[in-house]
Amino acid sequence: MSACSIIDKLINRITELSAPIVLGLDPRLDQIPSYIKEEASNNYSDTLQAAAEAITIFNKAIIDQIYDIVPAVKPQIAMYEQFGPPGMHAYLSTIDYAKSKGLIVIGDIKRNDIGDTAKAYSNVHIGRVPINSKELEIAQTDFITINPYMGLDSIAPFFADCKKYDKGLFILVKTSNKGSGDIQDLLMANGKPLYIHVGSLVENWGKDFIGNHGYSSIGAVVGATHPSQAVELRKAMPHTFFLVPGYGAQGGSGKDIKDIWTKNYGAIVNNSRGITGAYLTPNYKCTDKDFALASRQAVLDMKADLINYISI
Numbered sequence: 001m002s003a004c005s006i007i008d009k010l011i012n013r014i015t016e017l018s019a020p021i022v023l024g025l026d027p028r029l030d031q032i033p034s035y036i037k038e039e040a041s042n043n044y045s046d047t048l049q050a051a052a053e054a055i056t057i058f059n060k061a062i063i064d065q066i067y068d069i070v071p072a073v074k075p076q077i078a079m080y081e082q083f084g085p086p087g088m089h090a091y092l093s094t095i096d097y098a099k100s101k102g103l104i105v106i107g108d109i110k111r112n113d114i115g116d117t118a119k120a121y122s123n124v125h126i127g128r129v130p131i132n133s134k135e136l137e138i139a140q141t142d143f144i145t146i147n148p149y150m151g152l153d154s155i156a157p158f159f160a161d162c163k164k165y166d167k168g169l170f171i172l173v174k175t176s177n178k179g180s181g182d183i184q185d186l187l188m189a190n191g192k193p194l195y196i197h198v199g200s201l202v203e204n205w206g207k208d209f210i211g212n213h214g215y216s217s218i219g220a221v222v223g224a225t226h227p228s229q230a231v232e233l234r235k236a237m238p239h240t241f242f243l244v245p246g247y248g249a250q251g252g253s254g255k256d257i258k259d260i261w262t263k264n265y266g267a268i269v270n271n272s273r274g275i276t277g278a279y280l281t282p283n284y285k286c287t288d289k290d291f292a293l294a295s296r297q298a299v300l301d302m303k304a305d306l307i308n309y310i311s312i
Contacts, residue, residue, distance in 0.1 A: 005211040006142050006168045007219070007241055010104050010268070013071035019303050020265045020310075022106060022243070023066055023295075024272030025094060026076040027055045031277045033288035052086035058291075059094045062276060065292040066299055067101035072142075074106040074243075074270055092139060099140045106170065106243065107141035112154050119157040127161035143168040145221060145243070148198055155205065159218075162209065168217035173199045174233060176223025176246030185229075195229060196236055203237040215241040215266065224257045224269065234260045242267035247274070247302070258309035265310070271302055 004012070014020050029037065029051060037054045044050035063073065073094075080091035095105050111121040125144045128135035148155060148171050158169055174184055174195040184195040199220060206216030216239050222230050224246035234242075244257055247269050260267055278284045279294035283301075286294050 005209070005217055006104075006166050007209070007215050007217040008211040008213055010071060010142075010168075011211075011213045011215065011241075011265070013104060014265055014268060017069060017071055019070055019299075020268050020306065021070045021299060021302060022072040022074050022268045022270045023062070023070050023275055023299070024074045024076060024108070024245075024270050025059050025062070025098075025276065026079045026108075026272045027058055027276070028079065028273070029054065031273065031280060032058045033279075033291055035288060047086075048084045049086045051083045052080075052090040055080070055083070055087070055090045056093050058276075059090075060097050061292040062295045063094075063098055063101055063103070065296040066275075067098075067103055069296065069299055069303075070103070072104040072106055072268065073098050074108050074272075076108040076272070095140050104142045105140060107139060107144040110145050110147050110172065112147040112150055114150055114154045115157075118154050122158045122161045126158065126167040127165060141167070143170055143217075143219070143243075145170045145172065147172050148201065152201075152205070159205070159208075162217060166217075168209075168219060170219040170221050170243040171198075171202050171205075173202060173220040173237075174222050174226055174229050176225045178225075180223070180226070193229075196232060199233045199237050199240070203240050206240055210239060215239055219243055221245065222260070222267075227257065227259065230257065231259045234262065234266070238262075244269045247271045254305045254307075254309040261310045269302075269306070271298075275299055275302070 032054050036057050040050040040053040075091055075094050077091055080087040098105050107125050109125055123129045124138045125141055128137055146169055161167060186194045188197055202220050206218030209217040219241040222233050222242045222244055224244050244267050275295050275298040278298035279286050279291035284294040
């Protein structure tokens with residue numbers, strides 16, 4: 001039996017909590033309670049620092065309410081980058097706080113390039129940044145999302161850091177957005193759609209990263225909004241663990257993803273604003289100050305929905 005890899009740690013935590021759920025931390029200022037924004041503005045005026053402060057307070061309050069019922073969180077980096085250096089500080093602070101609570105962190109960065117640029121992306125997000133005689137860790141992310149459309153040489157630098165530091169990847173294969181078919185569904189010369197070809201590549205790339213549960217630390221992003229394609233990909237990718245976006249606000253439900261579950265679940269389902277913005281919906285009647293409690297209840301409701309369709 002090999003040492004416990006990062007994918008094993010994720011699966012073990014999913015099993016312990018009976019919750020194949022990842023909370024997407026994609027903060028939007030219009031979804032943050034007014035009293036938090038007002039306090040931040042009082043301290044920093046209407047500045048980027050005020051926005052970053054509000055985001056950090058909001059994220060930490062939600063993490064405090066959900067860390068014991070979900071195994072992982074997934075901050076989307078663009079929602080932080082837009083607020084400049086203070087926003088990136090909020091991103092890294094959110095990751096650090098999540099890790100302090102025992103959560104596995106998936107950095108939703110969707111980066112990719114070739115050569116030294118790819119290596120630089122990997123250094124920042126899953127590796128180390130060399131500075132003279134030292135190597136410094138910037139982000140404590142356990143997994144990151146990346147784009148495969150520049151080919152293997154753009155992915156290889158990430159593989160090296162996955163091996164060295166026990167990290168993982170979720171590679172875009174069939175995304176949840178409506179326009180994904182514009183490219184991903186194009187038929188190749190063999191009559192198969194491009195997403196199947198990419199999925200087969202990811203399955204092959206992950207062979208050297210198989211953990212004790214039979215899944216690779218090199219996973220795939222497969223949207224809940226395309227259930228028939230997801231079933232095809234599950235057949236083509238038996239050793240690939242899926243990160244499944246599209247649940248909740250994008251229309252996906254437990255019913256849409258029930259056929260991709262296999263031994264040890266085989267997937268983790270993302271829900272972002274359906275949880276973080278739950279307090280704004282009619283289903284959760286509460287005051288602004290109870291927003292984090294509403295998020296906790298939304299997680300429990302999502303788990304109940306999944307239980308209707310899969311064995312937990």
